[in-house]
Amino acid sequence: MSATNVLEINPERLWETLERSAEIGRFRDVGLRRLALSAEDKQMRDQFIDWAKAAGCTVEIDRLGNIFARRAGSDPSLAPVAIGSHLDTQICGGRYDGILGVLCGLEVVRTLNDRGITTKRGIEVICWTNEEGGRFAPPMMGSMAFAGVIALKDVLATRDDDGITVEKALDAIGYAGPEPLGKRAFDAYLELHIEQAPTLDREKVDVGIVVGGYKTKALRLTIKGDTGHAGGTPMAMRRNALVGAGYVIGAVNDVGLAYAADEGRTTTTRIESFPNLPGTYAEEVKLTLDYRHIDQVRFEAMGRDIRAAIDAAAQKANVEIEVVEGWSWGSELFAPECIDLLRTTAKELGLPYREMRSQAGHDAYAVATMAPTAMIFTPCHEGISHNVKEDIELVRSVPGANLLLNAAVARANR
Ligand SMILES: [Zn+2]
Incomplete structure (x- = not known):
């Protein structure tokens, strides 16, 4: 030209x-x-x-x-x-x-x-x-x-x-x-x-x-607990799926912060809670989150840290968490x-x-x-x-x- x-x-x-x-x-x-x-x-x-x-x-x-x-x-x-x-x-x-x-x-x-x-x-x-x-x-x-x-x-x-x-x-x-x-x-x-x-x-x-x-992967989580009375149920008996979600959201953000210096990113973008009403705690919550990193090895390490964080959140909230992989690209x-x-x-x-x-x-x-x-x-x-x-x-x-x-x-x- x-x-x-x-x-x-x-x-x-x-x-x-x-x-x-x-x-x-x-x-x-x-x-x-x-x-x-x-x-x-x-x-x-x-x-x-x-x-x-x-x-x-x-x-x-x-x-x-x-x-x-x-x-x-x-x-x-x-x-x-x-x-x-x-x-x-x-x-x-x-x-x-x-x-x-x-x-x-x-x-x-x-x-x-x-x-x-x-x-x-x-x-x-x-x-x-x-x-x-x-x-x-x-x-x-x-x-x-x-x-x-x-x-x-x-x-x-x-x-x-x-x-x-x-x-x-x-x-x-x-x-x-x-x-x-x-x-x-x-x-x-x-x-x-x-x-x-x-x-x-x-x-x-x-x-x-x-x-x-950036290497990117989305995860869709289904967090399963039980509904119960917000007043009557003793704290130790509760299986509040929304609490499980809260622990996940905080922990996943902490993973992002831990990798922020070398361009890692984690984001929870969406929450759907059932029944999502005052007076009753949540039976089921769905979360959508994703994580991204420029480096393949660090990306995989992030994935392991996120899985560990999800397991810890499940245990702490006494709920079950199913993880399904969503969209991803290389x-x-x-x-x-x-x-x-x-x-x-x-x-x-x-x-x-x-x-x-x-x-x-x-x-x-x-x-x-x-x-x-x-x-x-x-x-x-x-x-x-x-x-x-x-x-x-x-x-x-x-x-x-x-x-x-x-x-x-x-x-x-x-
Ligand atoms: Zn666009």
Whole structure:
């Protein structure tokens, strides 16, 4: 690529598009509540499809509501270069998590239109269904089912807290599409995402090239005790499942603190207690927790410490605790050829970058099992995310968007 071939996105247009998105499902003034397959999610999907069609894309939707907006290449026999992320948010979400990645993909298409450029391979911009898991668990179910990592029928049968299945919710918003799941090939998949951690912001670097992830595993615990009278039952006789949960939550956090110096993380995210009423202590509590570490050996040690903490909590609270493993991913996620493409392109564009590992889950991990994949991170203010105060600066996001644009075009002309 010579300097004359360098392409640049239109920052003002990207920002206007982000601002329009930020109106759909606005929550607590500056945030978003746009849960997967909700009315707000439908409105945003409709808006995205309108934009994609106006930019000349053909739009296809699969059985799980994953949206594929394709800008044709000159050789339709070649697999496209895909760019994707998600438009759904957490219940107290920000305006940029996932959204920036999809809308940068749209901006890539619009920029190519401005310049009248036809790439050899098509460019496909993807919105994956339910990345966040804020309504239906597990997170990233659209991309995982697409890649065959989890089964479609299990996903369709998954219920939210009101008992509504994914299948029903898809029907309700009209996004159970006709395309079969997973029957698409990608030449490569690139995902741009805000970092959701403070490294780029603190180091004043605007581009992160993600070379892998933190080893991560989720655990689902069922804690079993007995109900009893909150007043009458002597303390020594109680088998209060909620107390067992309390001991687990504290101990698991202590494991995270013990590994914090070398980048360990533990988080208990969800608690469901039955019967969850005053006057009666709990018979059964379900917990969801996860742990993450950059180093495989330390990760395994964390896992052993967490298991020991769970056993100790069970004994102390006189309850039984069943542990089932949930989602997990490894540390070697991405294709060296795609990482190299990002490095080379960043150097050609004169963009300073930092190589890093992702601590969060992303749709790219599932897609990486079926297509060469890599990710670009852009800074977010103090690393705040999954919070309405999540914030970015346009000027610090544009370098990553330009890297995405030029890398996608280079790959699409291959
Ligand atoms: Zn995200």
